[in-house]
Amino acid sequence: MACTKFLLLLFVWLLDQQLGSCSTDPHDVYALRSLSGEWKNGPSSWRHSDDPCGDNWDGVNCSNSRITELKLFNMGIKGTLSNAIGDLTELQRIDFSNNRYLNGQLPPSIGNLKKLKDLILIGCKFSGTIPDELGNLTQLQTLSLNANHFTGRIPASLGRLADLVWLDLANNQLTGSIPTSATEGSGLDQLVRARHFHLNKNQLSGPIPQSLFSSSMNVIHILLDSNNLSGVIPESIGLLQKLEVLRLDRNSLTGPVPPSINNLTGLKVLNLANNKLRGMIPNMTGMHALYNLDLSNNSFDPSEAPSWFSYVLRNLTTLAIEAGELHGEVPETLFSFPNLQEVKLSGNSFSGALNMGTNISKQLKVVNFQNNLLTSVMVSSNYNDRLILVGNPVCSNMHINQTEYCRVPGQDVAFKLSDNVTCSNPYEAKSIFRSPYFSYLNDSIYTPQLRERISNKLGVAQREFSINNYSFDSDEYLQVHMNFCPSGSSSRCFTSKEILMKLDLNSKIDKLPDVFGPFYFMMFDYQCQERGSKTLIIGLVISFSVASLAVVCIASYAIRKKKQAERAINKSNPFASWGSNGEDVGAAPNQQSVRFFSFNELRKCTKNFSNSQVIGTGGYGKVYKGFLPDGQIVAIKRLQKDSLQGGLEFKTEIESLSRVHHKNLIQLCGFCYEKEERILVYEYISNGTLSENLSASKSKLLDWKRRIQIALDSATGLAYLHEHANPPLIHRDIKSTNILLDDNWNAKVADFGLSKFVKDVETGNASSFVKGTWGYLDPEYFRTNQLTAKSDVFSFGVVMLELVTARSPMKAGGHIVGAVEKAVNRYDREFYGLEHVMDKVLVEEGNLIGFKQFVDLALVCTQMSAEERPAMSEVATEIGMIMKNLD
Incomplete structure (x- = not known):
């Protein structure tokens, strides 16, 4: 107690000394305190003094006692940005990027920062409208508000930012038209010094204004892709002589491509794909600088391969004109461009012989002529990379049919x-x-x-x-x-x-x-926790020559540090006691840098494992919804004490999920192994399981397109698991209850408790006991005990049929595969004969594009013999093609 009082008095004395010699303007100190008062956490150095400039607060830079820079990216700040930001009038730079819990509206007072040059708020959760007051920041050079949740229109006042070089409003939910001075008195056409216009991935609508572009502009990058823009591409686009990148894809643009596009002789990337453009395919003659060209999926007039295929685009790395109404023969010289890496011409009507010649680019890796009318192929021995001819008459040739050329290509994942x-x-x-x-x-x-x-x-x-x-x-x-x-x-x-x-x-x-x-x-959030040093305090205690008290304090400190060290050792090796209780299976889990949670941490964030927090139960135990101190919502699976399978599942989940990272696989956030507790902590997925959502009360929420997307997400995650995870894994328990759906109905494969590493299966080191869920279990695996990745394919085929029928795999003693096979009528053009076994929600929806293809794929996946089933990557590609036709 005496030691504590002494240190408290010492701290007060030191604080008085600091306040007496503060080198920061008091108004700025007050503003920072007001800002941090809205936050639940922030840089630890801000809590130790009241002199940001003199004591070098983290992220704070000063000049002449005034704060000129706030650089606090990825600091885990949670809260809102208060109006006090407008009181830091000497600020020149703000960077709060990647604080994903920093939310609320951007305060209008930010318009008071007349000296601000850089405003960078990438990857936060700001919402509401972008304030008009940003137009007052006339010295601003960088404005990056991308990857937030801003709504409403783009403020026309941004046109007053005469010095702006970088404008990035991408990946928000902005609506309305692009503002210009011709209609609103101010607008983006006035940003003549700007080099970057990034407005992609919003919900902008209306035409691209003719007045938006002028010859006085310095823009090099225009990204308008993934919006709802309509109308024609303005002729004025040809005035942008410095333009290097133009992405207008994934909109609803119509009409012909303007001839002025040929004026853009410095253009490196041109992507006009997935619009409704008409007329002739644009003439690329003279555009010698082009590297990447994509004109796919428009409504161009039918034509033969344009002449510029053969001799114009000498720098080209990528040529993509899929579904471009092209026909006739493929020019041999196309493949000789020296930098060419990828040719994507699927979905056209090229016919005759495909002759790639002998002068093939050494960089060429992928040539895709899927679904054309090619009858023969001549490939030089110089080319040994991927050639895709699936869906061409040439694949009926028995000598070609069995080659890689005629197999459905795997989907590139990670x-x-x-x-x-x-x-x-x-x-x-x-x-x-x-x-x-x-x-x-x-x-x-x-x-x-x-x-x-x-x-x-x-x-x-x-x-x-x-x-x-x-x-x-x-x-x-x-x-x-x-x-x-x-x-x-x-x-x-x-x-x-x-x-x-x-x-x-x-x-x-x-x-x-x-x-x-x-x-x-x-x-990504940085999880490593810094340890503060007490060396300074010990030194001060000694300097006051209170020898006896110092000895007591140091002794207390040493004991405390020893206990901290013991806890740190346990934390660095949480499985030090593995096997001591006789219940653990095999060697300790070999985990890859997964976060360790203490039991007390998880107890607090679940309200002492209250039943009110339970969101699921299973043979393993209960699953609780929890809230971590940083605001992250998690799902916490706690092993029941009497569970006979939990120990092995616990170990397998950690070893599997700590090694795989993919957007369609559930993320393991951490684990707890102490006090006889075995607990797994996952990311929280809000919309529950696929099985729950296929129930009678909920299946109406899943239209045909959403079901195809769920299938594609799940297949993509499994393809990554089989072919690209390090090391590859077989899941072994694919079923609709192990596919989770997030807020946006994206699917994630979960529950890896039965998974096996492929290398262990191939070398015979894996258990030969058959595991899985009846109804999804591969019959060949069940019969022979030989597990392969094709066992997951069978199970996934059953899930695909569940998506069609909304029925459980086993019903009234019959299996879903047999029921569908028996009902199929290939002469039924609408529902393939499945109207009486499929989900009534889909029957009412009707016009199910790709329905037959989807059912056929599911039945191929559920073939009795593993050899007759496709690889998971092939399944993902097929579903991807169906999805593409739905867009």
């Missing part, structure tokens, strides 16, 4: 790279490249460029970061996952100050190679 930089507490980030110059990532070309540029421009040594994997998403954005490691010991944590100074990634958004196009960074 690809691991061979970087081996590791540390215990990496800082994870994902870079989203929204219009790269390529659509096939050639590791030997692009990865070294990316590594070198990150190292040089971001000031991070190559030995301190790794590029782990990449994938192209459904929007054709390239997502690259990276880990950054702290310098020095591979086991230490980044400090907050190191993160804010060294990993300021979004301030370098124009510093990477041009071929990667416009991009931004999203950071």
Whole structure:
């Protein structure tokens, strides 16, 4: 007690000394205190003094006692941004990016910051309208509000930002038309210095204004993809002589492509896909700088291959004109472009012989002529990469039919790279490249460029970061996952100050190679907890020469530190006691950096495991809804003490899910193993299981398109599991109760308690006991005890039939596969003879595009012999084609 009083008096004395010599303007101190008062957490250094400038508060930079910079990205801030932000009138830079619990409206008082040059709020949860007052920030150069929840119109007042260079409002829910001065007195056409217009992934409507573009503009990137824009492409687009990237895809644009497009001789990327454009395919003659061209899925007039296929586009890496009404022969010279990597011409009517010639680009990796009319093929021995001819008459040739050319292609998911930089507490980030110059990532070309540029421009040594994997998403954005490691010991944590100074990634958004196009960074929550040092206090105690009291305090401190060390050891090796109780199975779980939760933490966030928090039960035990201190909602599965299977399931879930990371697989947030407790903590998925949603009371919420998307999501997750996870896994218990649906009805495969690593199955190290759920169980696996990935395919085929029928697999003693096979009538054009066994919700909906193809695929998946079933990646591709026809 005496020690505590002494330290308290000492702290008060030190605080008085600080206040007497504060070097920060009092108004700024008050404003910061008001800001942080709206937050439930924030930088720890802000709690130790009242002098932000003098004591170097994390994320705060000053000049002449005034705060000029607030750089607090990815700090876990939870709360709102108060009007007090407008009182920091000397601010030049604000970066609150990736604080995903920072929400509410953007306060209008932000318009008072007349000296502000950079406003970066990427990846937060701001909502409401973008305030008109932003138009008062006349010195603003960077405005990044992307990946939030802003609604309403784009303020016309942004046209007053004469110095703006970077405008990014993408990935919000903005509506209405694009404002211009011609109709609103002010508008985006006035931003003549801006080089980046990123308005993609919103709900903007109306035509692209003719007055939006002028020859005085300096814009190099225009991203308007994934909106609801209509009307014609304005002729004025041809005035933008500096334009390098133009994405207008995934809208409802009509009419012909204007001839002025040929004026854009410096254009590197042109994507007009998935619109309603008419007339002739545009003439690309003269556009020698083009790398990536996509004109797919429009309504162009039927034509032969245009002449520019053969000789114009010498820099081209990607040519995509799928469903482009092209016919006739394929010009041989197309494949000789020296940089060509991918040709996508599926869904056309090319006929005759496909002759790729002998002068094939050494970079060419993918040639897709699926669903054309080709009758023969001649491929040089120089080409040994992927050629897709499925759906062509040539595949009826017995010599071609059995080749890879005529097999349904697997879907590219995520690809691991061979970087081996590791540390215990990496800082994870994902870079989203929204219009790269390529659509096939050639590791030997692009990865070294990316590594070198990150190292040089971001000031991070190559030995301190790794590029782990990449994938192209459904929007054709390239997502690259990276880990950054702290310098020095591979086991230490980044400090907050190191993160804010060294990993300021979004301030370098124009510093990477041009071929990667416009991009931004999203950071993952950093879980490593810093430990504060008490050295300063001990030193002060000693300096006051209170020897006897100091000895007591130091002794107390030592005891406390010893206990902390013991707890830290237990935390770093939570399975130190594994096997001591005789109930644990095999060796301790081999987990990959999954968070350890104490039992007390989980008890608190479930209200002492209250029944009011129970959201599910099973043979393992109960599942509770919990709220972590940072606001994250989680699902907490607690093993029952008398469960006979829980120990093995607990171990398998940790070993499996700690190794796989995919948007269609449930995420394991952590675990608890203490006090005889075995608890697993998952991300919370709000809409429950697929089985629940196929029940009579809920199935009306699942229309045909939503069911196809659920099937595609699940198949994509399983394909990743089988082919791209490291190491690959067989799930072994695929069923509708193990497919979860989130707020947006995206599907995630869950429950990995029975999964097996493929290598263990192939080497005979896995148990031979048959596991799974009756009705979904592969009959060949049940008969022979031989588990393969095709066992998951059978189970998934049953789930597909559940999506069609909304029936459980076993009903009145009969199996769903037999019931569907018996009912199929291939002469029934509408419901394939299944009207009496399928879900009535689908019967009432009618016009089910791709229904027969979906049912046939499900029946192929449920063939008795594993050899006759497709691979999971093939299933995902087939479902993806059905989904594409629904859009």
